[in-house]
Amino acid sequence: xxxxxxxxxxxxxVFALAAVVSGAxxxxxxxMVRSALWLVATLGSVAxxxxxxxxxxxxxxxxxxxxxxxxxxxLFAIMLTPxxxxxxxxxxxxxxxxxxxxxxxxxxxxSVVLSHDWKLRPDVFDLPTTWLLGTLLFSTYVLPLMxxxxxxxxxxxxxxxxxxxx
Amino acid sequence: MPIPLAPVxxxxxxxxxxxxxxxxxxxxxxxxxxxxVLLSVELMLNGVNVLLVAFAKYTVSAExxxxxxxxxxxxxxxxxxxxxxxxxxxxxxxxRRTVQLDRLDIING
Numbered sequence: 001x002x003x004x005x006x007x008x009x010x011x012x013x014v015f016a017l018a019a020v021v022s023g024a025x026x027x028x029x030x031x032m033v034r035s036a037l038w039l040v041a042t043l044g045s046v047a048x049x050x051x052x053x054x055x056x057x058x059x060x061x062x063x064x065x066x067x068x069x070x071x072x073x074x075l076f077a078i079m080l081t082p083x084x085x086x087x088x089x090x091x092x093x094x095x096x097x098x099x100x101x102x103x104x105x106x107x108x109x110x111s112v113v114l115s116h117d118w119k120l121r122p123d124v125f126d127l128p129t130t131w132l133l134g135t136l137l138f139s140t141y142v143l144p145l146m147x148x149x150x151x152x153x154x155x156x157x158x159x160x161x162x163x164x165x166x
Numbered sequence: 167m168p169i170p171l172a173p174v175x176x177x178x179x180x181x182x183x184x185x186x187x188x189x190x191x192x193x194x195x196x197x198x199x200x201x202x203v204l205l206s207v208e209l210m211l212n213g214v215n216v217l218l219v220a221f222a223k224y225t226v227s228a229e230x231x232x233x234x235x236x237x238x239x240x241x242x243x244x245x246x247x248x249x250x251x252x253x254x255x256x257x258x259x260x261x262r263r264t265v266q267l268d269r270l271d272i273i274n275g
Contacts (some may be wrong), residue, residue, distance in 0.1 A: 005173050012174040016182045023186055023209055027193040032201055039205050042186070046212050053179065053219045055234050058241075065241050070208065070248045077201050077252040081259045087199040087266050098195030106188035113180040119226045120176065132231055133238070141235050148242045155246035163253035165260075 012052055019045035032078045032085040036071060043067050057130040179220035186213030200258070200265040204251045211244045 019042050026038035043066045050059035078085060089095060137145050186209055193206030215237045222233025229235075259265050 009174050012178060016178070019182065020185050020189070023189045026205065026209065027189055027196070032199060035202055035205060039209065042209065043212065046186075046216060049179070049182070049216060050219055052174070053223045055219045055222070055237075058215075058219060058234055058237055061238065061241060065245060066208070066212075070245055073248055073252055074201065074205060074208075077204075077255055080256055081201065081265050083263075084199060084201075084259070084265045087202075090196050090198050090268075095196045098192050101195065102188040102192035105191060106184055109184040109188075110181055113177055113184065118176055118224070120224055121226050125223050125230070129231060129234060133234060136229070136231055136235055137238070140229065144239060148239055151246050152242060155249050159249040159253035162250070163256045 008052060012049070015045045015048040015052070018042075019049065030086055030088065032087075033075070036074050036078060039074075040067055040071050043071070054126045055129060057133050176220055176224035179216060179224075183213045183216035183220065186210070186216060189213075198267050200255050200267055200270070201252075203267065204248065204255070208244060208248070211240055215240055 022038045022041035022045065026035050026042060029035050029038060043062060047059045047062040047067075050056075050062060090098070190206045190209030190211075190213060193209065194203050197203055197206060218233040218237045218240070220233075221227070222231055222237075227233070255265055258270060262270065264270070
């Protein structure tokens with residue numbers, strides 16, 4: 001194994017472990033503020049993994065949109081609902097059921113992933129993606145892009161209307 | 167099974183994305199705080215995004231970056247969902263003074 005592959009492997013395991021551990025910590029910690037901060041750690045690790053997958057634009061948008069905007073929104077929601085930071089989790093029975101469902105989905109998906117014969121790309125794909133993504137978004141995917149813009153506008157207006165104090 | 171420290175490939179990322187998705191699913195089903203459920207849904211969306219970007223890098227497809235474009239749209243939808251979801255949670259909190267899901271039985275009549 002050459003040195004680059006070794007570094008990639010080490011980086012993958014470090015960030016994958018960080019993502020899964022902080023994701024699990026987010027699920028189990030009862031305090032909502034801690035939960036949100038653990039999710040920030042997960043999102044940051046996922047951004048690093050995007051870099052390993054040669055998705056530079058997505059890694060930066062992950063930091064800007066998820067960590068910068070969505071998580072701030074979540075923290076605002078936590079702070080605007082005082083007295084609600086420390087709600088216990090669901091009853092034991094529902095937790096066991098949820099665990100069974102999640103574990104079953106994980107098991108089935110992993111067995112499919114490992115047994116399926118994926119059609120792998122012969123060449124190594126490693127390009128700066130920003131220019132390519134911009135070209136794609138404004139040519140092939142221009143209709144979905146406009147729909148996404150409309151969706152965002154509708155969501156912002158809807159959020160304003162719903163959250164307004166009458 | 168991918169043996170530890172084998173060169174990282176598609177399957178490593180697929181297993182990781184599935185793990186994040188399942189963790190988020192467990193959280194969405196087992197938390198009682200509405201905001202925590204929204205956070206768990208964000209975790210699920212991120213797991214799916216990891217899968218899409220991994221497919222874009224490693225598998226053969228007609229359009230080289232289709233997976234990454236799709237991931238961008240998922241981020242957009244996640245932002246919209248978070249904004250509307252949090253607005254609904256705030257409105258409910260103003261009405262009922264709680265965001266504990268099993269106390270929110272307004273729709274039960």
